[in-house]
Structures are given as structure tokens and as C-alpha cells.
Amino acid sequence: MSFILGPSQAQASAFISCKSTINGGPSTSLPLYAKKTSKQKKSGSSNKKKKKNASTSGFGGGATAQCPCGSSLGYVKCCGKLHKDANAFAGATAEQVVRARYSAYAKREVDFIVGSTHPLNKNFMSDINHWKETIKTNCYDNFELTSCEIIDESYEGEGEKEIAKVQFVAKMMQVDSREKTAFMETSTFERGGKISNGAWLYKEGLIETAPGMPEPDEEETEDEEAEEGE
Numbered sequence: 001m002s003f004i005l006g007p008s009q010a011q012a013s014a015f016i017s018c019k020s021t022i023n024g025g026p027s028t029s030l031p032l033y034a035k036k037t038s039k040q041k042k043s044g045s046s047n048k049k050k051k052k053n054a055s056t057s058g059f060g061g062g063a064t065a066q067c068p069c070g071s072s073l074g075y076v077k078c079c080g081k082l083h084k085d086a087n088a089f090a091g092a093t094a095e096q097v098v099r100a101r102y103s104a105y106a107k108r109e110v111d112f113i114v115g116s117t118h119p120l121n122k123n124f125m126s127d128i129n130h131w132k133e134t135i136k137t138n139c140y141d142n143f144e145l146t147s148c149e150i151i152d153e154s155y156e157g158e159g160e161k162e163i164a165k166v167q168f169v170a171k172m173m174q175v176d177s178r179e180k181t182a183f184m185e186t187s188t189f190e191r192g193g194k195i196s197n198g199a200w201l202y203k204e205g206l207i208e209t210a211p212g213m214p215e216p217d218e219e220e221t222e223d224e225e226a227e228e229g230e
Contacts (some may be wrong), residue, residue, distance in 0.1 A: 068106035069099035070147025070171075079103035083112045090197035094164035094189045095153045097200045102148040102170060110135050118190055118201035143172040143181075151184070164189040164200055169210045182210035 067078035074080075081088040082100040089112075092100070097116055104112040110132045117124055125131035151167040167186045174181065185207050189200040209215050 067099075068103040068145050068147075070149065071099065075103070075107075079107075083107070083109045086197065089116070090199045092199065093153070094155075094166050094187075094200045095150050097189065097202070098150065098166045098168055098187055099148050101202065102145060102168075105140055106145040108136070108139060115196065116199070116202055118192065118203040119195065120190075121201075121203050140172065142175050144175060146171045146173055146180075160191055160193060162191060171210075182213055184208045184210040 065075050067073050067075040067080070069079055071078050079096075079100040080103075082092055082096065083104060089097070089100070101113060101116055103109070104116075113135055114128060114132060125134075149169040149171065151169060153164070153166045156163045156165075165186055165188050167184065169182050169184045171180065171182045173179065185205045187205040188203045190203050192199050192201040195201070
């Protein structure tokens with residue numbers, strides 16, 4: 001996802017951090033308004049916060065669960081392989097990386113979100129530890145990520161200069177109201193070279209309104225743009 005995978009649309013872009021889209025990172029804006037309110041931040045015990053910040057893709061029931069990306073495969077046989085196996089990540093297509101980034105937000109696999117982001121992405125943070133903490137704090141806690149629908153995938157160029165573009169719709173459901181929402185993004189990927197054994201890394205994303213979803217209010221758009229400029 002901007003699944004760049006807080007709550008403003010700018011961040012929603014390819015999942016760079018939870019605060020994008022999905023998908024969605026280092027910046028302070030994420031799509032789908034997943035940002036926590038001050039009231040929500042204050043509520044709950046410190047133990048609950050620690051639990052939310054932890055990865056949910058370990059052994060046990062979570063390991064046999066269906067993959068969040070919506071592929072119909074089990075998590076460990078789908079995106080889980082990219083999250084845990086560097087070779088699988090290096091050999092994955094751009095589409096598979098998009099799905100894995102989406103699932104990383106759902107599973108709170110912060111290391112993968114950071115590791116699959118291109119250093120030239122505008123939201124990339126040199127202070128990796130701070131970046132990871134930012135993602136953990138501003139992730140999609142208020143949403144259930146239900147599926148990542150791939151619309152189109154294309155490649156241009158050759159070798160290290162090859163560029164991949166993947167258009168997808170990231171679908172979510174608000175935890176309390178059960179209201180469904182979504183955003184569409186066209187993510188651009190470039191090869192990581194030695195950084196990640198040549199894996200596709202998320203460089204940027206263009207967020208759009210998903211088919212069937214209402215256009216954002218002009219006032220909301222202005223607020224998000226102002227937030228990005230802070």
C-alpha cells in the first residue's frame with residue numbers, strides 16, 4: 001500500500017508507514033483516516049500498547065491463518081515467505097511485494113515495511129529505529145485490512161534501470177463501526193541493487209479514490225496537504 005503502508009492519503013502510498021495509505025511510514029500522514037485521536041492515544045494500558053506494537057505473524061494460529069492480502073493462500077505460504085525469507089523477497093515480483101507490504105501493515109511486520117522501501121523515497125528516514133517506532137505508533141490500529149486487489153502490473157526498461165508499476169486497491173474495515181473503506185494507488189518500484197539483493201523496493205505512490213468510494217471533501221484534502229507540509 002502507499003500502502004506507504006498514518007492516516008493521510010500521502011502516507012497511504014505503498015505502505016511506507018502507517019501514518020499510506022497503506023499503503024501506508026515516516027511521514028505524518030496516512031490514508032483512510034487511520035490516525036489515532038488524542039483520546040485514543042491516552043486510553044488503554046501500557047501493556048495493550050506493547051501488544052499492539054508486536055508482530056502478529058508468529059507461530060500458532062496466526063501462522064495457519066489466511067493471508068491478509070486476499071490471495072486465498074495461507075499466510076506462511078504467501079506474504080509470510082517474503083517477510084521472513086530474504087531470498088524469497090529478492091526473487092518476488094513487484095505485485096508480490098505490494099501484497100507483502102499490505103500484509104506487513106496487517107501483521108505489524110515493521111522490519112519488512114522499512115526494508116522494502118527505497119532509500120530515495122521521500123519518506124525514507126535515515127534514523128531507522130526512530131522510523132520503526134513511528135510506524136508502530138501510527139499504524140492502522142483502527143482498521144482491519146481485508147484484501148489487496150491488484151488492478152494492473154507493468155514493467156519498463158532493463159537491468160538495474162528497470163521500473164515496475166503496480167496499481168491496486170487496498171481495502172479496509174473500521175474496527176468499531178465495521179464501515180468498509182478503500183483507496184487506490186499506483187506504486188512505483190525500482191530494483192534495490194546490493195541494498196536488498198536486487199529486490200523491488202517501493203519508491204513512490206500516487207493515491208486515488210477507489211472505484212465506488214466517495215471523493216474526499218475539499219476541506220479534508222486541504223487538511224492533509226497542510227499536514228504533509230508540517
